[in-house]
Amino acid sequence: MPQFANTYIWLFVRRASSWEGSVIHLITGKGGVGKSTVAASLAWKLAAAGRKTLLVELGERSYFRHIFGAEISVNPVFINSHLSVSRWEGEACLREYIQHFVKVEKVVRLFFDNKVMKALVHAAPALKELALLGKITSGPRRVGPPLPYDELVVDAYSTGHFRALWRAPVGMAEAIPFGPMGDQSRSISQIIKDPAQTQIYVTVIPEELPVTEGLELARDIQNELEQTPKIVLNRWLESPLTAEQLRPFAGHDFAAYLGQILDRQEGALAQIQTRGLTVLKLPWVFSDAMAEKVRTLAARLEAV
Amino acid sequence: MIDLLRDHKVLICCGTGGVGKTSISASLGVLAARNGLKTLVLTIDPAQRLAQSLGIEKAPGGDVAVSAQAGLSAAMVDARLEFDQFVLGALDKGIAKGLFDNRLYQQLVSNLSGSQEFTSLARLLQSHRSGHYDLIILDTPPTQNAVDFLRAPERLYALFQDSVVGWFANPEADEGWIKRTFHHGTRLVTGALESVTGSTFIQELRDFFGHVAHLKDRIAKISQDVSTLIHSEDCGFILVTGFDETKLRESLEFQQDLQNEKLRLRAVVVNRWFPEWTQGERSWPESWQGNPDFQVLKSLHTQFADYFKQRQVVFDKLHDQLGVSVPVIKLPDFKNSVQGLDDLGRMATVLEEKWRSK
Numbered sequence: 001m002p003q004f005a006n007t008y009i010w011l012f013v014r015r016a017s018s019w020e021g022s023v024i025h026l027i028t029g030k031g032g033v034g035k036s037t038v039a040a041s042l043a044w045k046l047a048a049a050g051r052k053t054l055l056v057e058l059g060e061r062s063y064f065r066h067i068f069g070a071e072i073s074v075n076p077v078f079i080n081s082h083l084s085v086s087r088w089e090g091e092a093c094l095r096e097y098i099q100h101f102v103k104v105e106k107v108v109r110l111f112f113d114n115k116v117m118k119a120l121v122h123a124a125p126a127l128k129e130l131a132l133l134g135k136i137t138s139g140p141r142r143v144g145p146p147l148p149y150d151e152l153v154v155d156a157y158s159t160g161h162f163r164a165l166w167r168a169p170v171g172m173a174e175a176i177p178f179g180p181m182g183d184q185s186r187s188i189s190q191i192i193k194d195p196a197q198t199q200i201y202v203t204v205i206p207e208e209l210p211v212t213e214g215l216e217l218a219r220d221i222q223n224e225l226e227q228t229p230k231i232v233l234n235r236w237l238e239s240p241l242t243a244e245q246l247r248p249f250a251g252h253d254f255a256a257y258l259g260q261i262l263d264r265q266e267g268a269l270a271q272i273q274t275r276g277l278t279v280l281k282l283p284w285v286f287s288d289a290m291a292e293k294v295r296t297l298a299a300r301l302e303a304v
Numbered sequence: 305m306i307d308l309l310r311d312h313k314v315l316i317c318c319g320t321g322g323v324g325k326t327s328i329s330a331s332l333g334v335l336a337a338r339n340g341l342k343t344l345v346l347t348i349d350p351a352q353r354l355a356q357s358l359g360i361e362k363a364p365g366g367d368v369a370v371s372a373q374a375g376l377s378a379a380m381v382d383a384r385l386e387f388d389q390f391v392l393g394a395l396d397k398g399i400a401k402g403l404f405d406n407r408l409y410q411q412l413v414s415n416l417s418g419s420q421e422f423t424s425l426a427r428l429l430q431s432h433r434s435g436h437y438d439l440i441i442l443d444t445p446p447t448q449n450a451v452d453f454l455r456a457p458e459r460l461y462a463l464f465q466d467s468v469v470g471w472f473a474n475p476e477a478d479e480g481w482i483k484r485t486f487h488h489g490t491r492l493v494t495g496a497l498e499s500v501t502g503s504t505f506i507q508e509l510r511d512f513f514g515h516v517a518h519l520k521d522r523i524a525k526i527s528q529d530v531s532t533l534i535h536s537e538d539c540g541f542i543l544v545t546g547f548d549e550t551k552l553r554e555s556l557e558f559q560q561d562l563q564n565e566k567l568r569l570r571a572v573v574v575n576r577w578f579p580e581w582t583q584g585e586r587s588w589p590e591s592w593q594g595n596p597d598f599q600v601l602k603s604l605h606t607q608f609a610d611y612f613k614q615r616q617v618v619f620d621k622l623h624d625q626l627g628v629s630v631p632v633i634k635l636p637d638f639k640n641s642v643q644g645l646d647d648l649g650r651m652a653t654v655l656e657e658k659w660r661s662k
Contacts, residue, residue: 031323106492111492122459176505241597249601
């Protein structure tokens, strides 16, 4: 297999460039807490601050098309001078990765048209997760096609799937001590464990389940990735009335409803703070108009 | 509602994350049990307090009779445990041990996307066959796509087709796995795979396939039986969704997925509809008029009411697109998270009321 001897060498050839690689932001949280909106808002804010930013969603279905009113696929869609949006799928990333190293288009095609490979890629999914994180971290690792952005903001699945995402390279690095698969996994792990290169945001809303699940995830991240995520406390009601001021109106069902919201959010905040984690509060925006919501939240992130 | 419960042997609650599938599944279980059906609720990853109230927090895997509700049992499906048991049941001890020792198995089984799905469907099948229950309610893991979940056994099976296993697993011939593949194209592909992943990985992969090859027939059978079961008259789907634009849109896509697969959607539950205070008018006492805070309260009230009105408009628009004639049940936003057995009971009562007045 002489043509593949080269391939092996390619894995260790770094791109010759002075590019430092982008800062990676991974946004997660329990389903339904608004992590996609938070990701979009963070990207919007970074772009507004003059950073070249790529906002990325993962998987087959696009959420960002509802926000930006454009079909989102692997080729970045230009939103404004500094912001582009892209959607990455595991299989496509794997293909790109293999293409990058195997060079010969015919082999790549054979590879992906092959029944066995298809089955393997579909069902042995650590591969897909590895390919995705491989692409996400490709800038700082300087492998694969260049990603010329200052900031990479990734809407990175809800809690359960997010764990599977990072555990793929971390676990694979341990399981496979030698060879390119192990080496790639180790270099990916290194990037996502380094807080200077990767920042992780766990999104929660002030309700018991999302906070509990978010804090459990934060603990796992601290233990396994040895870095501390930021907690984004989304949908915080900035009430002009305090619980104290609501007291005279007790008995009215709306006042009771408000009171409960205030109680719940104070409780959530305290729960997060006892864990010594940094909290970014984002206000409850009284609108479902998504583009408007993103702009409002981005402005608030600006202030942080 | 009780007819719906009585007419099915299996109800599958599906929907995207964060819509309250687990609470709805458990409440439906309470409702079924109240009506004399021996019911099992199979859940994936319940919140701790919900697990406590069902009594399953210390018994991952097993069916547990819920003490406060006669006729109701619950079980938490633990993918790792379930898969290990599946392996032990399907293979002889030596091969099973070899598989457990494989480093890829350890990696893949807990994180194998699809292993959670596969094991809960396998478990569903097993419980269905046991004949212990009149009704089994399955709470599904959150997925982007309703059908992905149901295809997990099929996909897992694809991995075990002769060609795949033949490629990697050949305990007899240790030398030259690339050489063994005679077809030129295939040889190129295996070469590419090895050069990209390395020989250590391939070695582990071969070892893995060498062991799991023995699971093939068992997985094929499960894959087939699951498909037969979920497509049968006995099995209905309940789509759980939330009350905001994103979730409603996602559930439209889900509904389309189910339709494409010819699966029977029986009801849509819109969870956390309006909070209860928005229903009906409530006047403000005269005596509050002089209080300056009251004006603030009133304007907040307007702000919230407008917000929920906006959502109603979106809902109406999307509801028209639903295009199927299944009942849509709207559950109010219970102010606290539904986790105790009392909460589940209350939710069950409301479910039945709303069903009747649908």
